[in-house]
Amino acid sequence: MYRYDQYDQAIVDARVAEFSDQVARRLAGEISEDEFKPLRLTNGLYLQLHAYMLRVAIPYGTMDSRQMRMLAHIARTYDRGYGHFTTRQNIQYNWIKLEDSPAILADLASVEMHAIQTSGNCIRNISSDQFAGAAADEVADPRVWAEMLRQWSTFHPEFSYLPRKFKIAVIAADEDRAAMRLHDIGIQLVTQDGVVGARVFVGGGMGRTPMVAPEIVPFVRREDFLATMEACLRVYNRHGRRDNIYKARIKILVHDLGAAEYARQVEEELVAVKALGIDPPAAEWERIERFFAMPEGLAPKASLALDGKAGSAFAHWRARNTRPHKVAGHVSVTISLKPVGGIPGDATAEQIDVMADLAQRYSHDELRVTHSQNIVLPHVAESDLPAIYDALVAAELADANIDLVSDIIACPGLDYCSLANARSIPVAQKIAQRFADAERQRDIGELKLKISGCINACGHHHAGHIGILGVDRKGTENYQLLLGGSGAEDASLGKIMGPGFDEDGVVDAVEKVVERYRTLRSDGERFLDTYRRVGMEPFKEAVYG
Amino acid sequence: MVELRFRTDEAPEQPAVTLDAFLDQSNATAVRLEPDDEPRALLPHLDRIALIEIAFPKFRDGRGYSSARILREAGYAGELRAEGDVLVDQIGFMRRCGFDSFAPARPLDMAAVERALERFAHVYQPAADGAVPVWKLRHGG
Numbered sequence: 001m002y003r004y005d006q007y008d009q010a011i012v013d014a015r016v017a018e019f020s021d022q023v024a025r026r027l028a029g030e031i032s033e034d035e036f037k038p039l040r041l042t043n044g045l046y047l048q049l050h051a052y053m054l055r056v057a058i059p060y061g062t063m064d065s066r067q068m069r070m071l072a073h074i075a076r077t078y079d080r081g082y083g084h085f086t087t088r089q090n091i092q093y094n095w096i097k098l099e100d101s102p103a104i105l106a107d108l109a110s111v112e113m114h115a116i117q118t119s120g121n122c123i124r125n126i127s128s129d130q131f132a133g134a135a136a137d138e139v140a141d142p143r144v145w146a147e148m149l150r151q152w153s154t155f156h157p158e159f160s161y162l163p164r165k166f167k168i169a170v171i172a173a174d175e176d177r178a179a180m181r182l183h184d185i186g187i188q189l190v191t192q193d194g195v196v197g198a199r200v201f202v203g204g205g206m207g208r209t210p211m212v213a214p215e216i217v218p219f220v221r222r223e224d225f226l227a228t229m230e231a232c233l234r235v236y237n238r239h240g241r242r243d244n245i246y247k248a249r250i251k252i253l254v255h256d257l258g259a260a261e262y263a264r265q266v267e268e269e270l271v272a273v274k275a276l277g278i279d280p281p282a283a284e285w286e287r288i289e290r291f292f293a294m295p296e297g298l299a300p301k302a303s304l305a306l307d308g309k310a311g312s313a314f315a316h317w318r319a320r321n322t323r324p325h326k327v328a329g330h331v332s333v334t335i336s337l338k339p340v341g342g343i344p345g346d347a348t349a350e351q352i353d354v355m356a357d358l359a360q361r362y363s364h365d366e367l368r369v370t371h372s373q374n375i376v377l378p379h380v381a382e383s384d385l386p387a388i389y390d391a392l393v394a395a396e397l398a399d400a401n402i403d404l405v406s407d408i409i410a411c412p413g414l415d416y417c418s419l420a421n422a423r424s425i426p427v428a429q430k431i432a433q434r435f436a437d438a439e440r441q442r443d444i445g446e447l448k449l450k451i452s453g454c455i456n457a458c459g460h461h462h463a464g465h466i467g468i469l470g471v472d473r474k475g476t477e478n479y480q481l482l483l484g485g486s487g488a489e490d491a492s493l494g495k496i497m498g499p500g501f502d503e504d505g506v507v508d509a510v511e512k513v514v515e516r517y518r519t520l521r522s523d524g525e526r527f528l529d530t531y532r533r534v535g536m537e538p539f540k541e542a543v544y545g
Numbered sequence: 546m547v548e549l550r551f552r553t554d555e556a557p558e559q560p561a562v563t564l565d566a567f568l569d570q571s572n573a574t575a576v577r578l579e580p581d582d583e584p585r586a587l588l589p590h591l592d593r594i595a596l597i598e599i600a601f602p603k604f605r606d607g608r609g610y611s612s613a614r615i616l617r618e619a620g621y622a623g624e625l626r627a628e629g630d631v632l633v634d635q636i637g638f639m640r641r642c643g644f645d646s647f648a649p650a651r652p653l654d655m656a657a658v659e660r661a662l663e664r665f666a667h668v669y670q671p672a673a674d675g676a677v678p679v680w681k682l683r684h685g686g
């Protein structure tokens with residue numbers, strides 16, 4: 001894992017001092033809320049329906065146990081005892097007091113964390129594959145490139161007042177576990193003639209005009225990587241639309257120019273930028289790479305046999321919530337934050353502490369946050385799985401539902417969010433309850449269900465195999481159903497099925513769609529595969545009759 | 546009005562003209578760029594320019610940062626002024642992009658500006674101000 005040196009620490013500490021100064025000026029009435037707003041926003045502090053919300057950056061979703069415990073401490077000390085893990089691999093606290101925020105940032109800085117650029121029209125926290133460093137299919141550890149981007153983008157003087165927010169994801173395998181092409185810039189590490197480089201996609205995103213990013217640069221070597229990023233951003237900063245907030249994302253620019261013309265402009269800008277020497281030397285790449293080496297002592301081991309426990313709760317959990325590791329005898333464990341009836345992505349301070357303890361004891365002191373709002377223990381010996389499972393059962397964290405219908409992504413919705421049309425959390429809870437029968441869920445198989453409370457799409461509804469979108473219809477909450485989206489390597493955008501539903505109606509509709517799938521599927525087909533084969537009609541018929 | 550200037554030479558006296566006027570008029574030495582003006586149109590003329598004023602009608606409009614860097618990258622060494630909605634907490638970034646004079650529409654709290662400019666001892670990326678990025682310091686800068 002990356003560790004701060006004196007320079008990283010000095011920069012984050014200076015930021016805490018700066019924000020304390022700004023909050024003091026605000027509390028003393030020296031600056032207006034209007035002037036303060038952009039300052040608090042670049043420190044992750046939003047004003048929401050009931051209180052301030054603080055979003056803490058978890059760079060590429062990676063943490064150690066000490067950092068995870070600090071998140072529990074903040075939940076306990078400054079919030080109501082819980083936190084909410086987000087689709088961008090961050091954590092949010094919903095009940096924060098403005099006057100506490102400098103102390104929270106100071107606590108975070110003491111464990112090499114911050115809330116820098118977690119909101120505002122700047123380059124946001126970089127996201128990545130939650131199995132980075134552990135997945136057998138990666139060509140390199142994407143976090144090395146993500147950390148390079150983190151440093152380059154932090155307080156970037158030219159790109160802190162972009163037309164709109166800017167999100168970057170880095171992956172390093174063909175299987176896309178980070179919705180890479182639904183980001184403003186998506187990077188896939190690939191090899192060419194034995195050299196690792198970046199394949200760069202630009203102009204994806206969700207929101208009201210969802211788009212899958214086209215490829216803009218097929219291969220960039222690391223010595224030109226930051227110059228290329230700088231050129232991509234400069235073209236956007238200069239020419240992205242600023243007249244209409246709904247058309248300000250880079251996806252609109254790339255779409256309006258056409259991918260080929262945008263690529264040409266980037267290439268032209270690159271000629272100017274390359275001369276500036278902004279790319280760090282090989283020694284810096286190697287320094288960062290060393291932090292992401294396989295943890296010491298993680299050596300091949302014999303696999304764990306099931307000893308006649310087939311069909312047990314443990315066996316189901318192991319089958320569903322673990323995946324193979326690069327190193328024999330190891331797995332990565334995904335801990336579900338989606339208990340039936342719970343709030344997707346929420347964890348209590350006690351649960352956060354339990355996960356931190358497990359990481360320290362069993363996962364070489366590492367944790368990851370996934371974009372599906374779950375937590376991963378990346379480096380676990382199979383022989384430790386029974387002990388981990390027992391600890392998770394005791395902490396009510398042992399749901400065996402990863403990628404099943406109850407592993408729902410949901411945005412905060414009308415319960416917290418001032419932009420919402422409709423509630424998301426109660427819909428997620430009702431759907432999970434409807435499908436509470438574990439055997440039925442397993443039989444249905446992989447089904448990604450995603451819910452947003454409005455068109456901003458924080459809950460990724462466009463990318464759900466089944467998506468639910470809250471809309472406002474004459475002052476009452478109404479939900480539209482979308483089918484056929486995917487945020488994976490086969491990225492696609494869901495299509496709206498037809499007229500919307502009320503809260504209970506949408507739960508019924510989801511069930512009808514799922515049951516129709518069960519009658520239509522052929523061997524081994526996931527819901528998404530069946531939908532792609534048969535199209536919308538049979539599902540429409542099942543729902544509307 | 547210029548409130549803050551980081552140059553020791555005489556301040557240019559000629560009023561800044563619009564980009565179109567400048568390109569028409571061969572004797573102008575001061576020019577003003579609006580956010581959507583093309584800074585590269587000035588590149589053939591940099592030698593005779595003493596002042597480029599870049600307009601910030603709204604602080605949220607960050608195009609002027611790119612304009613400034615493009616001009617500095619091309620070797621422009623004259624005065625580069627930020628004019629308009631220029632606030633305390635933007636001045637640090639503007640300095641890094643090459644601005645060396647500031648004409649804010651509303652007066653600045655100079656004590657706060659001073660604190661802001663001294664706050665960050667280190668930077669992650671090279672820009673137009675010559676600050677040494679930490680990756681260079683790490684490897685024997």
Ligand code: HEM
Nearest residue numbers: 086087088164205206207208249412416417419456457458
């Ligand atoms: C509760 C306060 C929140 C507010 C006010 C808010 C606001 C917004 C807005 C306005 C957009 C649309 C931006 C655009 O299209 O240009 C957006 C997009 C998004 N937000 Fe949120 N959000 C909130 C919470 C969250 C949470 C909790 C998450 C993570 C679970 C999240 C993740 C996202 C994502 C992934 C997008 C889509 C990015 C894209 O368009 O490409 N947001 N949000």
Ligand code: SF4
Nearest residue numbers: 411417420453454458
């Ligand atoms: S999708 Fe809409 S309702 Fe949900 S969090 Fe985002 S802005 Fe709020």
